[in-house]
Amino acid sequence: xxxxLKPDFPHHWSNFYTPETFRITGNEMVEKLAVYxxxxxxxxxxRVLPHSAPEERLRHWKLRIKDVGGAETGALWxxxxxxxxxxxxxxxxDPRYAGHQVAVPLPQLAWLQAATAxxxxxxxxxxxxPASSPMEEAVMQELAKYMGLGGExxxxxxxxxxxxxxTALLAARQxxxxxxxxxxxxxxxxxxxxxxxAHYCVDRAVRVMGWGxxxxxxxxxxxxxxxxxxxxxxxxxxxxxxxxxxIAVVGNACTTSTGVFDDLEMLAGFAEQYDLWFHVDGAHGxxxxxSQLNNGPLKGIEKADSVAMDFHKMLGVPAxxxxxxxxxxxxxYAAFSxxxxxxxxxxxxxxxxxxxxxxxxxxxMLSVAVFGIWEAHGPKLWESLVDRLVDRARVAAHEIExxxxxxxxxxxxxxxxxxxLIGADNAALRQAMxxxxxxxxxxxxxNGETWLRCTFQNPxxxxxxxxxxLDRLEELAASCSIQP
Amino acid sequence: xxxxLKPDFPHHWSNFYTPETFRITGNEMVEKLAVYxxxxxxxxxxRVLPHSAPEERLRHWKLRIKDVGGAETGALWxxxxxxxxxxxxxxxxDPRYAGHQVAVPLPQLAWLQAATAxxxxxxxxxxxxPASSPMEEAVMQELAKYMGLGGExxxxxxxxxxxxxxTALLAARQxxxxxxxxxxxxxxxxxxxxxxxAHYCVDRAVRVMGWGxxxxxxxxxxxxxxxxxxxxxxxxxxxxxxxxxxIAVVGNACTTSTGVFDDLEMLAGFAEQYDLWFHVDGAHGxxxxxSQLNNGPLKGIEKADSVAMDFHKMLGVPAxxxxxxxxxxxxxYAAFSxxxxxxxxxxxxxxxxxxxxxxxxxxxMLSVAVFGIWEAHGPKLWESLVDRLVDRARVAAHEIExxxxxxxxxxxxxxxxxxxLIGADNAALRQAMxxxxxxxxxxxxxNGETWLRCTFQNPxxxxxxxxxxLDRLEELAASCSIQP
Numbered sequence: 001x002x003x004x005l006k007p008d009f010p011h012h013w014s015n016f017y018t019p020e021t022f023r024i025t026g027n028e029m030v031e032k033l034a035v036y037x038x039x040x041x042x043x044x045x046x047r048v049l050p051h052s053a054p055e056e057r058l059r060h061w062k063l064r065i066k067d068v069g070g071a072e073t074g075a076l077w078x079x080x081x082x083x084x085x086x087x088x089x090x091x092x093x094d095p096r097y098a099g100h101q102v103a104v105p106l107p108q109l110a111w112l113q114a115a116t117a118x119x120x121x122x123x124x125x126x127x128x129x130p131a132s133s134p135m136e137e138a139v140m141q142e143l144a145k146y147m148g149l150g151g152e153x154x155x156x157x158x159x160x161x162x163x164x165x166x167t168a169l170l171a172a173r174q175x176x177x178x179x180x181x182x183x184x185x186x187x188x189x190x191x192x193x194x195x196x197x198a199h200y201c202v203d204r205a206v207r208v209m210g211w212g213x214x215x216x217x218x219x220x221x222x223x224x225x226x227x228x229x230x231x232x233x234x235x236x237x238x239x240x241x242x243x244x245x246x247i248a249v250v251g252n253a254c255t256t257s258t259g260v261f262d263d264l265e266m267l268a269g270f271a272e273q274y275d276l277w278f279h280v281d282g283a284h285g286x287x288x289x290x291s292q293l294n295n296g297p298l299k300g301i302e303k304a305d306s307v308a309m310d311f312h313k314m315l316g317v318p319a320x321x322x323x324x325x326x327x328x329x330x331x332x333y334a335a336f337s338x339x340x341x342x343x344x345x346x347x348x349x350x351x352x353x354x355x356x357x358x359x360x361x362x363x364x365m366l367s368v369a370v371f372g373i374w375e376a377h378g379p380k381l382w383e384s385l386v387d388r389l390v391d392r393a394r395v396a397a398h399e400i401e402x403x404x405x406x407x408x409x410x411x412x413x414x415x416x417x418x419x420x421l422i423g424a425d426n427a428a429l430r431q432a433m434x435x436x437x438x439x440x441x442x443x444x445x446x447n448g449e450t451w452l453r454c455t456f457q458n459p460x461x462x463x464x465x466x467x468x469x470l471d472r473l474e475e476l477a478a479s480c481s482i483q484p
Numbered sequence: 485x486x487x488x489l490k491p492d493f494p495h496h497w498s499n500f501y502t503p504e505t506f507r508i509t510g511n512e513m514v515e516k517l518a519v520y521x522x523x524x525x526x527x528x529x530x531r532v533l534p535h536s537a538p539e540e541r542l543r544h545w546k547l548r549i550k551d552v553g554g555a556e557t558g559a560l561w562x563x564x565x566x567x568x569x570x571x572x573x574x575x576x577x578d579p580r581y582a583g584h585q586v587a588v589p590l591p592q593l594a595w596l597q598a599a600t601a602x603x604x605x606x607x608x609x610x611x612x613x614p615a616s617s618p619m620e621e622a623v624m625q626e627l628a629k630y631m632g633l634g635g636e637x638x639x640x641x642x643x644x645x646x647x648x649x650x651t652a653l654l655a656a657r658q659x660x661x662x663x664x665x666x667x668x669x670x671x672x673x674x675x676x677x678x679x680x681x682a683h684y685c686v687d688r689a690v691r692v693m694g695w696g697x698x699x700x701x702x703x704x705x706x707x708x709x710x711x712x713x714x715x716x717x718x719x720x721x722x723x724x725x726x727x728x729x730x731i732a733v734v735g736n737a738c739t740t741s742t743g744v745f746d747d748l749e750m751l752a753g754f755a756e757q758y759d760l761w762f763h764v765d766g767a768h769g770x771x772x773x774x775s776q777l778n779n780g781p782l783k784g785i786e787k788a789d790s791v792a793m794d795f796h797k798m799l800g801v802p803a804x805x806x807x808x809x810x811x812x813x814x815x816x817y818a819a820f821s822x823x824x825x826x827x828x829x830x831x832x833x834x835x836x837x838x839x840x841x842x843x844x845x846x847x848x849m850l851s852v853a854v855f856g857i858w859e860a861h862g863p864k865l866w867e868s869l870v871d872r873l874v875d876r877a878r879v880a881a882h883e884i885e886x887x888x889x890x891x892x893x894x895x896x897x898x899x900x901x902x903x904x905l906i907g908a909d910n911a912a913l914r915q916a917m918x919x920x921x922x923x924x925x926x927x928x929x930x931n932g933e934t935w936l937r938c939t940f941q942n943p944x945x946x947x948x949x950x951x952x953x954l955d956r957l958e959e960l961a962a963s964c965s966i967q968p
Binding site: 009010013016017019020021022023025026027029030031032033034035036037038041049050052054057058060061062064065081082084085086087088089090092093099100101102103104105106107108109110111112113114115117118119120121122124125126127128129130131132133134135137138139141142159160161162163166170181182183184185186187188199200201204207208209210211212213214215310312316318319320336351352359360361362363364365368371372374375376381384388434440442459460 | 493494497500501503504505506507509510511513514515516517518519520521522525533534536538541542544545546548549565566568569570571572573574576577583584585586587588589590591592593594595596597598599600601602603604605606608609610611612613614615616617618619621622623625626643644645646647650654665666667668669670671672683684685688691692693694695696697698699794796800802803804820835836843844845846847848849852855856858859860865868872918924926943944
């Protein structure tokens with residue numbers, strides 16, 4: 001039987017609903033995206049990041065939106081819309097992309113995203129995710145064990161590290177704060193210990209929970225930027241003495257700005273000693289657990305109560321896709337349900353209704369990409385990705401050390417490397433790159449000083465790209481009179 | 485220049501990174517999904533929802549995952565993986581889908597999702613969303629005005645209604661709670677007034693903020709299931725008398741379970757009288773603002789301080805994609821920054837760094853689908869979609885009224901209709917449909933009584949499908965001895 005639209009349907013619907021139009025536009029999209037990939041892999045653009053002022057771009061889109069309803073036929077991306085989106089977006093698949101911590105997705109996963117977007121199974125309850133819910137349960141149990149979290153471990157997938165860290169701290173609050181926070185509420189006298197280098201979302205989670213500025217207790221770091229164990233002890237005593245009840249300690253694995261891993265073993269011991277929840281914010285670096293070569297800085301992660309890890313950073317999955325792992329899988333129920341804190345058995349029986357454990361009610365089918373990669377390749381693909389990306393940072397560090405006019409911040413422990421041109425205005429230097437291209441790199445501030453920063457996310461960045469990046473920075477420094 | 489992988493890359497990478505493989509797998513995907521659509525539009529399956537026990541499905545995927553690393557070549561979905569995902573998922577594009585409130589996506593948007601998944605611009609700061617951030621700003625300002633929220637309005641896009649409602653309540657807390665909640669924290673003495681029919685995520689948001697069970701004050705509803713104005717007044721007085729500080733009143737537009745809209749005009753007046761924040765949870769029904777025929781129940785929405793609306797419910801966008809609109813656009817900054825509450829001007833200048841206003845740091849390019857639809861079709865497409873879906877519920881209600889053995893819960897105000905077979909065990913009846921098919925419908929409880937429930941999300945559901953649904957239920961009642 002041939003599918004057809006009934007005559008009472010609006011005429012313009014035919015473009016949206018007939019499989020034939022869908023097939024035609026799909027084939028057009030395949031071609032567009034394949035050309036995009038080819039252009040980027042061959043470095044056809046003079047800049048990774050199209051550069052213009054935000055207000056200018058806003059004006060552009062505001063003008064476009066005024067002219068609505070013009071395209072009755074054809075795909076949504078006719079009239080140059082998609083072409084403009086692609087032209088104006090940051091081009092992550094250019095091997096000269098070394099900017100922020102967002103995956104350069106495995107291209108094929110774009111098609112898997114198309115499939116799950118069409119299926120659109122919402123996953124709040126089992127009936128809305130009959131395939132994706134058990135897949136999530138299976139893969140998260142498997143990966144949690146793989147992280148060394150043991151036989152009782154498990155986890156959930158959610159939309160991003162911010163949400164994962166908040167969810168972990170909600171579980172921590174329920175497990176460790178005196179009273180039943182979910183039922184009785186809490187006063188602003190609880191606190192979380194965290195490095196002064198922690199991502200802002202930890203502080204944000206604490207403030208969302210109503211504990212204000214004082215609820216996030218930032219602990220001083222050593223010169224190597226790890227939490228100082230002595231400061232941890234003295235800060236804990238000081239804050240406890242002031243009447244605060246510490247519920248959790250959060251370790252960075254790694255910090256966003258410089259890629260430094262806290263000493264997780266030390267933090268685990270401290271948490272155990274004082275009966276605190278130990279959460280590892282491994283949004284960026286926990287992925288290194290999949291690498292034999294590069295899992296060293298994660299020693300101790302297996303003692304965490306919870307670990308957040310973004311599949312959309314080092315693991316090639318399109319954003320957002322974050323795993324929140326629990327050493328005790330049933331702790332997941334504590335985050336959102338007071339009942340769960342007391343009735344393990346009942347809740348365990350309801351793993352298939354995922355909204356009991358996830359912030360989201362309706363959720364995307366996040367598990368399909370994770371399960372699909374894992375099933376097809378096991379740890380091998382992720383190991384090779386992680387190793388390649390971390391190796392990029394090491395190659396860059398080595399190159400920097402060969403050049404006397406450059407200073408390396410620290411030997412990279414992950415795919416992040418910070419460095420600077422000695423005596424130069426490095427902020428101006430990075431701005432010159434932004435305006436003139438072709439590379440996209442970022443900057444960070446450490447103790448009030450500016451450092452250039454690369455996060456190598458593109459596995460196709462090769463050694464020559466890295467040498468050329470430094471050459472280009474030197475050239476810009478000279479031509480833009482940035483060199484002192 | 486031909487793109488190529490350097491010899492030092494792992495061999496198995498070639499499947500992921502070469503544009504040629506990408507093109508081949510893309511074309512395969514187009515074909516697979518086009519066939520899927522055709523099969524569903526022609527009602528080829530005997531059930532919308534593949535039915536089996538959760539534990540059985542978990543066992544299946546656990547077995548599969550043990551056998552990892554088998555498929556070195558080819559796409560991730562070789563070896564039957566994608567075929568199984570599709571076979572085991574709930575089939576929303578079958579015209580006989582009338583289950584939960586999740587969009588049956590406009591098929592072409594799947595391709596747009598593929599494009600944005602590949603681009604993967606994270607949007608935390610302007611440089612990571614040079615196209616998608618100004619698009620979001622432009623379209624949300626435009627749509628907020630279109631909702632009647634006036635010239636100062638604006639909004640943000642986020643991952644789902646739960647997050648949008650929490651974000652709105654965080655803004656409400658900052659604007660209305662005494663003191664500076666973001667800085668000083670809050671005690672569990674604040675409260676939010678809401679109908680007893682509200683979605684669980686409002687209660688969840690309140691508990692996340694640390695106000696416990698008592699923080700959500702559920703107001704009695706009238707026999708028509710709207711908030712009772714007298715109960716609202718007396719509950720407010722009672723809770724205030726007990727020392728609680730009410731910060732907000734939340735209106736349902738509409739309730740999830742029965743599709744009833746609160747009297748938003750009345751709630752707006754009440755909020756104004758007592759200086760409360762007025763939030764409309766319009767996750768499902770605010771979309772009716774785009775319809776001349778069906779915007780009646782939303783009267784008063786233009787007086788809201790904030791409105792949450794899911795594009796992934798009635799508006800055909802794949803999940804998740806929620807708009808959070810503010811009457812005063814700068815209120816968006818209050819949700820996450822104490823500074824913002826006092827320094828409007830500075831914050832206004834930073835609209836391009838979206839993570840100041842959104843919960844998410846890295847975010848998907850949610851604006852592309854919203855802007856793309858709006859630019860191509862203006863309100864016309866959404867108006868026709870909303871009208872068609874609401875009309876489906878009216879057709880069903882009419883059909884039910886023609887059959888004396890059936891009882892209609894209420895005349896539908898949206899695309900949700902509740903009904904029951906008089907004297908039958910309607911829970912068993914719905915279970916029989918689940919097990920035997922072909923339709924997928926759900927159920928709800930009102931005052932302890934079970935009602936069958938349809939949410940018409942598929943615009944291709946036609947009048948004959950609706951009549952056949954009732955016929956099939958009658959047949960199942962007879963054959964399964966459910967009829968009393």
